[in-house]
Amino acid sequence: MKIILLSGGSGKRLWPLSNETRSKQFLPLLPSPDGGMESMVQRVLRQINESPLAGTSITIATNVSQKDIIINQLGEGVKVVTEPCRRDTFPAIALSCSNLYLEQKCGRNETVIVMPCDPYTEAGYFNTISKMAGAIEDDAASLVLMGITPSYPSEKFGYVVPAASGTIAVEKEIIKVGRFTEKPSVEVAVKLLAEKALWNGGVFAFKLGYMLDIIEKFIHLDGMDFNFVHSHYTSFPKISFDYQVAEKESNVAMVPFTGFWKDLGTWNTLTEEIPSHAIGNSHLGESNDNTHVINELSIPVFVDGMKDTIVAASPNGILVCSKEKSEGIKSKVENLSDRPMYEERRWGTYKVIDSVQYPDGFKALTKTITLTAGKNISYQIHHHRSEVWTFINGEGLLVLDGNVTKVTRGDVINIRKEQYHSVKAVTDLTFIEVQTGDQLIEEDIERFPYDWDSVSVK
């Protein structure tokens, strides 16, 4: 059995903490068993490894912009398949299935589970997934999905209606699916509940061969390698898996899950699950009620006299909103910041602490950058900016135009446009970077090979 974990989303609904590269599943806001905090994706991986699914090989299907943060949060051990561009769930699943077949050499008879990376749920959810895998292994249907018992007639979800013929296997809780209804009105949803319809949880099980046959309609796989599929990614139609596969399939079943399950997509729903009302340098007065303050800035936040309010601060901005109105912030904050001001990368993290643009186009941007011990940034040049690095903590090795030196606290390095440079952290290494130039974008970077293993310090 193989698990494909879908990690997508651009995430302005949890602005300012979420941004273009750090969507909601990466925010470290949920309580973890060790008393600390974990992100949604860290929580799901932990839960899988505490369930009957423990040890199953996991492939994460994601966009290229999220690859670094996945590695930063989950480690180098996970398999990551990156879409070359954002499309939809059908192409993302097709790409990962191609990878299972062509690169991971799985057979057509392999059972595949596809699931989202951000359900907020309990152990029973993963037991239900085991049952779904069992149904596929028993050939109970071509496609098996998870039906979630609705808690109210929501307009936000897709509904799966049982077939009139009913249950396939009572003791195994496998129900034949009759039809699908996407995001109905409340009136229709009430009727659907009377028909015992369940929410479509976005969890699917099938044999790899089943999906390969569908992929073959768009890209011929036999004799090809995975890079070929990757480079022809746009041959897959931009459509959801539900529309392209599930709703066209007549032989489809579902296994119900009746336990706790919640979509933590807005500040309103997310804060219900955050036990601490003051995270970061946050200070609450005595007269607050149902108010959450989450502060990722270094300056203090003081809040008093607030009711049902979310206050969230990050290098991308500051949100002060009633929890009710927080459901609709996405469109309003879309254009407030034009770049991520905090990112987790393969090598560590950075945050932008200030930026300014002058009328003639000249720009300055100041970052705090921390490299994890043992990691390095690529050997690179910039065509449009200079950088000044002031090292403030830890020890590292710097390469500047081929020359290697040790760097530590108080060292200052002036890196001019077109100068080749890299740095590797010996211990966790922090420096302040002041960028100046006419274009200060992450994309202004040209990378070159560098053999860190052969480094000797002069």
Next chain:
Amino acid sequence: MKIILLSGGSGKRLWPLSNETRSKQFLPLLPSPDGGMESMVQRVLRQINESPLAGTSITIATNVSQKDIIINQLGEGVKVVTEPCRRDTFPAIALSCSNLYLEQKCGRNETVIVMPCDPYTEAGYFNTISKMAGAIEDDAASLVLMGITPSYPSEKFGYVVPAASGTIAVEKEIIKVGRFTEKPSVEVAVKLLAEKALWNGGVFAFKLGYMLDIIEKFIHLDGMDFNFVHSHYTSFPKISFDYQVAEKESNVAMVPFTGFWKDLGTWNTLTEEIPSHAIGNSHLGESNDNTHVINELSIPVFVDGMKDTIVAASPNGILVCSKEKSEGIKSKVENLSDRPMYEERRWGTYKVIDSVQYPDGFKALTKTITLTAGKNISYQIHHHRSEVWTFINGEGLLVLDGNVTKVTRGDVINIRKEQYHSVKAVTDLTFIEVQTGDQLIEEDIERFPYDWDSVSVK
């Protein structure tokens, strides 16, 4: 006639915009006639110059920590007398009167007006001050003060009760004062209003000689120079002018002011006078009611669903508070930040954009500094910190260990501990400063003379 303007206060009641050196009278939040914004002290100076008092010589009595921001906001033309340490209004007024006598060579017969720098009031207030000066010139009383018509039985103000004998001069509105009552309970205040008591507005008029006689009880003035008084400042008792002078004086009168007057001491009262509900990079959603957002950070603030709320953000911190609760924030935010993160200086402004302290005591602090064209910082060394300057706008002259060079955009200067340095702005000059060391306090500065007039650039 001479005016002494009292500028004091440490100003945590308008946190985070006010701090140790930028108290409430310096916040540029009031609408000015040119459509821009002005501070309370700028407003009062403008109003004086639009009144019958126009052209009167003004001496500002203040603490040494406010001298730079006064010059920055009012220009080099104003006379500033700085207390060597914070005491109270009696010593501050005594010091300024000593300065009028010993340094500005005023005669004992000079009429002196003492007034606060932060009343929010209208033109009639300054006409009343003219009447007070007239009463002193007519010898109507030894001390004349302004009585403000109470708008409600407040517990916050001092009250001045007319004498039973009543009016001294009806046509000139001069009323004999019977007694004073400081900050009464509401019940007592109601009775005081029935007795036609007025609020004590903290505006006083007297002959300079009257005050000199009182000063002589503590410091002998004749034959001394002003520096002698300044260096013996602690000989004056730490007490208010009301207690030390007004309440001991039997021959005291008041002139009533019946116009608009307000104490803008809290966010609640101040925001009532701020017409714009979104100042700085602030964005309001559609569902706010009586909510003010003032943002001095560069990152955006988005606010929605709020009612009767103040949101204020500055490099010192972020406040989110119901206007009602904002009256009591002073004690709660007292210890949230340990240094001013924004300051206006004689030479320009700086803001702290990030600071960090490591467990072993090593610190890093990053500032954006802007020097006004023509100004320079002093020639100085630091004993505990190094500084890296990256120039991002404007042109200047740098002195480093005696060597003068031109500096402009993109230049990077590494200033080590104990290195002599100064910089002068040719045009407005902005640079990013990264400080590192074991003590990063404004006080770690040793100043040396430097003759900028003789500079020739190599």
